[in-house]
Amino acid sequence: MYMMILYAQSWGFNLIGGGFRESKRAMQLSELLGVNISPSQVLQGHSPFKQLVNRYENELVVAVGKGEPAAVMFEYGFKNVLSIDEYASCFDDIDPLAQYKEWITKKVANQSRTFKEIGPRKSVHSERVQAAFIVSDSVDWSRDIQVVCDILRSGGLPGKEIGHQPPLYFAHDDLKYQATFPSERLGMGAFRIALESIFNRIHFNALEYTSFGKPNAFVFKNAETVLKQLASSLDHEVHVVNHPDDGSHFKTLYMIGDNPSVDIKGARQAGHPWFSILTRTGVFKGKENPSDFPADLVVDTVEEAVDYILRKECTS
Structure with a gap:
């Protein structure tokens, strides 16, 4: 028997949303379900980002979202990726409200592990960001919208002159989702609307972006392709x-x-x-x-x- 976990927003587990590596999800689900689940059986909204590795493998990219967005991208094969926390920490005063966010200091300190995984940091002040990836739900909308707008409108060099917008990718575009609170919560689609509205007011060209995730039919076709690969790898006969x-x-x-x-x-x-x-x-x-x-x-x-x-x- 074979199966695939098509990970949605909430399935009754304490595993809401993306932002974590498929290997970690597989381990969590294996413990919860009592069966061995491999990372190849887990598809998340940001899983299609793997297909962009050849394009950005060695380029500086920024990963936005809760959880461990940079670690997710690093596991996919991106070798020069920084989380939005790490990237913003390299620029003094890029977030004018940072002094009022005491929790930021602790969070950035905990992210230092990712630097070691990726290798020595290059000078982000002179290296152009080639793409921004919204991997999971933003934790700090005000900071993330500000920094992402800085990246996109300057051509990847915040604080510099206006430049050509680098590509922007969203893992999904869900406007809302159901969590433990009685009414629905705003999702990545809401963040995209806010970012797009602001960017279009401060930049002469409209925001360009690519959104993966449901309801994009690509997600389902990709899942079918992965299932075929899983089926062909089984030792016993699969009836198809x-x-x-x-x-x-x-x-x-x-x-x-x-x-x-x-x-x-x-x-x-x-x-x-x-x-x-x-x-x-x-x-x-x-x-x-x-x-x-x-x-x-x-x-x-x-x-x-x-x-x-x-x-x-x-x-x-």
Whole structure:
């Protein structure tokens, strides 16, 4: 038997959002589920950033977000990456509100480990940032928007003259998500809207960016590709159905999610062989299947969704 964890915002575990290495997620999930899960079975919103390593492998890039964004990128193969905390700490007064954020001092001190993993820092004052990656949710919107705008409008050299905007990448574009608070929380999509609105007011060219993550059909196609690789690596026989018309090697792939406009919309756009299951465990709490992005099946919990899949597959 094989499986893949298509990591969503919240599945009842204390593992909300991205910002951590797939190897760490695999270890956490292995302990929680009591089965051995390899990093190759875990896909997160920022996993597609791996495909950009050849372009930026040795270039200076900045990683934004909670958790350990620089360590994530370093594990992907980026050799010259700094977190936004590390990068901002190299510039005096780049954050005019830093003196009021006592927690910043401790956080930057804890990031010194990443410098050792990456190697000696080059002079960030003279080395141009070639790209900015929003790996996970920003912890300090005011500082991050300020510094990212500085990077983008100066062509990668904050404090210098206006230059050509370096590429900007978002791991996903979720406007909101469900956490432990009763009402939804603002997600990376909200941060992107704020950043874009401000950048477009202070720069003569509109913000250019690339957003990965659901509902982008690329995420689902990428997951299918990884599943094919996992299936081909198994020693025992894997029963798959070949569909020569669309190139798929799977009869059915299941998407379980709690956000109709992200999870279900993405699965619907991806098409065959994806089967969407909407749960009432997060953003969606309605009684009826939503008319704008209807799922193939609506259930109350993730457990019900898994039970349905097992029953269906065992009888087919």
